[in-house]
Each structure stands twice: as C-alpha cells, then as structure tokens.
Amino acid sequence: MDNLWRDEDAGDSEIGQLVYLSNLIGADSLLVQPGGGNTSLKSRETDLFGDDADVLIVKGSGTDLRTIQTAGFTHLYRERLARLQVKSAIEDAEMMELMQAAMLFPARDPVPSVETPLHSLLPYRFIAHTHDVATLSLSDTPHAEENVTRVYGDAVAFLPYARPGFPLARALGADRLAMGDPDAVPAGIYGKQALTRLGVWPQVEGKLARAENVRAALALVARGEAPLGVVYATDARAEPRVRVVGVFPPASHAPIVYPIARLKQASSADAEPFRRFLLSGEGKALFRRFGFGTR
Secondary structure, three states, X not given: OOOOOOHHHHOOOHHHHHHHHHHHHHOOOOOEOOOXXXXXXXXXXXXXXXXXXXXXXXXXXXXXXXXXXXXXXXEEEHHHHHHHHHOOOOOHHHHHHHHHHOEOOOXXXXXXXXXXXXXXXXXXXXXEEOEOHHHHHHHOOOOHHHHHHHHHHHXXXXXXXXXXXXXXXXXXXXXXXXXXXXXXXXXXXXXHHHHHHOOOHHHXXXXXXXXXOHHHHHHHHHOOOOOEEEOOHHHHHOOOOOOOOOOOOHHHOOOOOOOOOOOOOOOOOOHHHHHHHHHOHHHHHHHHHOOOOOO
C-alpha cells in the first residue's frame, strides 16, 4: 500500500489533519467497503460553558469518509464516555441516549457513530478503522474465525459479530415501518429526524411504508399491514387496535408545536373569544385530556 500522506496538505491543526486522514482513506474504495470506516481524535477543547475538557472527536453517523469535513465530526466528553465501560450490558437505545448526553455541542453536531465507545476506549490519539476488502474477504464468510486464525494466528483477536444499531431495525426483519412520507408529511419529517439522531435511519429507510398522512400510517398498523409505525402519541391514543411500544427521546427531533393566531382579516365575532378560550385554563385542560402538552 502506498503512503499518500503529505504534511503540506494535512496542515497544522489536529482537526484539519483528522479531516485529511479521513478523506485519504475514504478515497480508496478498497479500504471502505461498503462505504464504511471511522476516524477519531482525542484532544482538549472548550465547551459551551467555557470549561476545558478532554474530548473525543469522532466521525458522525451517516457521514462519508471520502467527503467529510469538520462539521461531520461529533465532539464528546471522554469522562462521560468512560462511564459506559462499567456497564456489563446496555440496550442500543440507551447507549444512543447516553452518547448524546456526552456531546459537547448537541444542537450542532451529528449523532455519534455506533463505534464511538470503542474509539473512546482505545488509548491512541488518532484512530482510523476501515472496512477493507482484504479483511472482509476473511471475516465476512461462514468460517470467519477459522480464516482469520489461519492467516494471522495469535497476532489478532477475533470477536464474534454483533449487529449494531437501534432495536427497531432488528424488530422489523423483512417487514415495513409505517410512517408519513418523510419528504412531505410533518410526522414523517419528525420521525426521520429522530431515527437519524438515533443512528438507525440508514437501516430502516429502505423498509418504509410511506403514507400520505399520519392517520394513514396508523391505519396500516391497526389493520396489521405493518407491524410497527411512527405516529404522534395523540393519534396512537385514539386507536384501540394499537399499543405504544416505544417513545422517541424529546431531544431526538425538533419540537412539535401547533401555534395559534387570529388572522388580521378575520371577520367573525367569535374568532377572538375562541382564541382566548383555547389559551384559557379550561381550554388547556381539554388539550391535556387528549394527550397534548400546553404552555
């Protein structure tokens, strides 16, 4: 393998060198099959409170090493990530929540990659791992351990495959996930945001049953045409044939807000009294009765 690193192109900054390293690796298709791989850097940074912290800067989920730039990396507190090491077992959804809680800039950065805990555990400042063709030809086979041992002997450790990701992808199997069209329907847009934030969107995008609205998605689940769906909690409460099996963390999607305003050209004498009623204690109580939050 040729060494393509050039100091003059890499620059002097650590993050710039991380971007350069990532792009070099990503440009070689023999190293990143099928588009996989990850890079990280351990450094010190100033957080939003102005405090200096030991951080892990790691490739965000859904980004591409070939084209990634500074904004594609996620910055996390190493001290918080270290707490994951004491857990003997952890569900995927809980792991994603804990990693999001470790982010320095949660409103800005992409969701952390599922490989983040491994990168935080290894002691090296710069880490690059690849999904290279040579290794996959040994490991992505029915006799992976035998092949790896034959080639490398005791020089490497072999760990059985464990599928990463949110449990939703496994629960679907070959079935489809019902949700409003994420390209047009608000509930679908929020759902895509949450699934992306949780790092599972690439696994479920090809399994969607895209509905024209949220009630149509709910109906697919209620009729048994889809095993799972993404709908508003208020809609799920109105359909006795479905049950809620999980709720997205509030921080995984943009706030869902229904604003109210009286139009300037409103001519009905009831418009303003109706607006005031909706904002009154009695009106808010009705909203809460049907599962809506109020301010």
